[in-house]
Amino acid sequence: MKTKYLPLISFIMFAIVSVSFGQQITVELKDSASLPEKEVTLGDIAYLSCSDADLLKKVHNVIIGNTPWPGNVRKIEKNIIASRLLDAGINPNEVSFGGSDFTMISVESITITGDEILQTAKEYVISKLAYSEGNEEIVVEAEKPPNDIMLPLGGGIMRIAVSQVNENKSSGRVQIVVRIYLDEKQYHKIPMYFTIRRYEDIVVASRKINRNDILAAKDIWIKRIETTNMPGITTFDRIEPLLGKRILYTIPVGKPITQNMVDDPAVIKKGEIVKILVKIGNLSILTKGVAKEDGYRGRAIKVMNLDTKKELYGEVKDDCTVKIIL
Known part of the structure; x- marks a missing residue:
């Protein structure tokens, strides 16, 4: 009775081994991958092979993560890939890894140099300045040039906007903010300081x-x-x-x-004899007095009437006349 089942068992074992080998997944990591800014899949960073087309497609589309910021790199090791495969319902034990032990991901990018940003900000500052008449000279100096900025290639329409924190300040130290937009979404904000010197x-x-x-x-x-x-x-x-x-x-x-x-210099000196003018309606009275202090045209001065010895206050009209303030 036992011998009757041996051929059947041998056939089943052969079939399992054949399926296992037939669906073996091979993942060969690339040393590095430069990608557009996107969600990274396993197919972006590795060479894949599998006899099962549907399984191959599934493995290819396994999400690994996002690309790093432009100018940075992201290191992806095999243990991370194994974890992502497991999340996708694929047994990592059925995967054969080859190639590098890890891959370095960067994003395809364009560079805006710090000099370009500085020049744009400086032109903005100069355009806002008001020059006074005459021979005024204005010098605009940047305190520190900004670093280069990297943007994702094909990330959208770029726009640079410049503003001044205190718009009414036109000399001394001023703060400028440069904003870089991609498709009207702010991507970078760069604060800068300039010194505006006037001569x-x-x-x-x-x-x-x-x-x-x-x-x-x-x-x-x-x-x-x-x-x-x-x-x-x-x-x-x-x-x-x-x-x-x-x-x-x-x-x-x-x-x-x-x-x-x-x-203006004093037109009347302290101690000088002055004419004291008093006006009452259409009546004008003129008498002599002495200045008790220096007097300036159009201003009040204390005088003493020489007849009455009374001290009064009056407005200096000229270099010898004081009109009494009633």
Whole structure:
């Protein structure tokens, strides 16, 4: 009875072995693979063979993961592939591995150099600057050039947008942001810093000038200096308007002369005899007085009436007349 089953058992064993060998999957990893930005399949990174066409297709489409960012590489080892095969319902024990022990995946890319990004940002900064009249010179300096940027080849329509963090700032240190879009989706954001330096020919002190000095041509000259840190400060680009002005406080040599440093000289000196004018309706009264302080045209001054010895305040009208303020 036992001998009757031997041929049948031998046939079944032969059939199993034949199927097993017939469906053997061979995976030969490539040393490296450069791919478009995509989801990576086993067929992208290995040479595959299998006698079963459907099984071969299934193995080919096993998802391994995503391509790395442009400029980076991703290492895929055999144990990762075995795990992905198992996830796909394929027994890794039925797979014969060959070739490299791992493969290095990179993405096909194009490069935008740091110099190109820098030039684009610098042109934007220059286009936003307002030049004052005269001989102003503006220098735009980048603090640090950006690194090269790699984008996936065929990743979409590229657009570069540049903006300034503080749009109202036009001198000193400014922050610029460069954004790179692919098909209107932001792909990179690059912060950059520029220094905007301004230079002008302005009037400066040629020597130390003391408080209350009256400016003369020998006291000042025109010199080109950096005015970056003088926003909103009124300077002078000609000497003539300053001649005869009174200095309000001591100015060291080389310091720019600004509007808040000078004033018109006194037209009435303390102790001088002045005419005191009093107006009441159509009635005008004129008497003599003495200035109790220096007086400047259009400003109030304290005077004393010489007849009554009473001190009054009036407006300086000219170099000898004070109109009493009632």
